[in-house]
Amino acid sequence: MRLAFSKMQGLGNDFVVLDATERPIALDPALARRLADRRFGIGCDQILLVEPPRLPGTEFHYRIFNADGSEVEQCGNGARCFARFVRDRGLTEHDEIPVGTAAGPIRLYLEDEGQVRVDMGAPEFEPERIPFLADRQALDYDMDVAGESVLIGAVSMGNPHAVILVDDLDSAPVARLGPLVESHPRFPQRVNVGFMQILARDHLRLRVYERGAGETLACGTGACAAMAYARRCDRVGARVRVSLPGGDLMIAWNAPGESVWMTGPAVQVFEGEIAL
Template sequence: MAHRPFLKMNGLGNDFLVWDARDEPLRLAPDVIAALGDRTGGIGFDQMITVERSTAGVDAFMRIHNCDGTQVDACGNATRCIGRLLMEEAGKDVASVETNAGLLHAFAGTAPRMVTVDMGKPRLNWDQIPLAEEFADTRAIELQIGPIDEPILHTPAVVNMGNPHAIFWVDDIEAYDLSRVGPLLERHPVFPEGANISLAHVFAENQIRVKVWERGAGLTRACGTAACAVAVAAARDGRAGRKSTIHLPGGPLEIEWRESDGHVLMTGPTEVEFEGDIDLDTLEWTRTAPGDPAEEAAAS
């Protein structure tokens, strides 16, 4: 395979290894992806993004793998990052990105490196999440963890934003060990395809603090589809309006569940951390160029 260049990017700390495979296809085995994703012996990332030629005639196809090597259909923060690269490359203010979850559109923000992505409509029916059994109301399903008479967490809202999400409303997101309960809930039998698990707390009007255990990736500093799912769930049962700010460990995302067409818009920053080169036979890698100036200044 020899050497391949790559980018390391992040959206609010949700970080990605990005390959340009439009001219030279690239497919890596799950164990290789997991080795690269390891934060002690590899490059370290939440998701690996492979940018490929689109068969739908749009700017690019985005293939997404979690750091454990599993492939997933959607990643909102990655869509913003890839959208930024495609817009800069073409000198445009909009980019269309094909994913396994559908066609997504990214738009340049008013501030440098800010990107808005149209995540499409949320899927809210039980069989669209999907769930293993029918629930008439997905705003709060019968699910709990812990003792029956005193559960640790219970009655989550469920939303599919390209990936399945379960949102538990709590008074303090730090009062729970999400690294312990997240893996149990992620693979609960009610979620046949697994689920991203979020703890959410509305602490002011349209202001929601969120912590996420991401399916196949674990605790993450930010998860764009989770932010969208939380905003939709909050609006559905009156906890917030259709515009809200989701505060993740990595920073805030602005979410709008547009009333006119039901689409969810997500706005936030993107960063190129550095450029690199890797020998795919040995997995040895080096940095070849710095990233965005602001990122370099902050690190110095």
């Protein structure tokens, strides 16, 4: 059996995209790990599966698998690549594309010069809906991480995020604290861990240790979560440039209950087939 794929990237966060709109693809954790392996497979941070719609009013269903084979609810950079894929493949003629995900519906907008704008939905700060174990909702939380006190913001963008404010992103303990916070027992479904440096009210720097993938060059939902947490702390305005190792995203959020909007690039790298 040969499986056709497209390799795509958004700010260096790379994806294998599979079209399952005409024929189902049984993507189990073992196959996902094989496809994601950079030595024995294709290599990627995540695999994106394009399926027929499940939710009313949507054109497609969008599934995301991490490099470790785990399925997750949402991926911002992947959403932009998803939009570019279905448009370039002729699977839709629309520039506004409603898509269903495990976290609910989202809307993707194809714009000029390869940019894609995504309605990421409203951020969620209520602990049980992140999910995060806490007695009550707070602006931030003091967590014991291997005997060290770490202050975090907890937010969901359809998937769970912990945001840690640092003074210097270059020396931030991403490799040391990232995996410890990712698997901390207060996050029952594990968590993406963002290390954020605030440069100005309209500019953040961010590195993200992603759940099931390790540190990546960019994380769209992580950028949204970091901006939402910083805005909730009144550290930034309503429109912010988030600089990640792979490049910049523009994130806009006005107020609680409203959607976060993310704008950034999506690029096809190559197409191919893999023998299974």
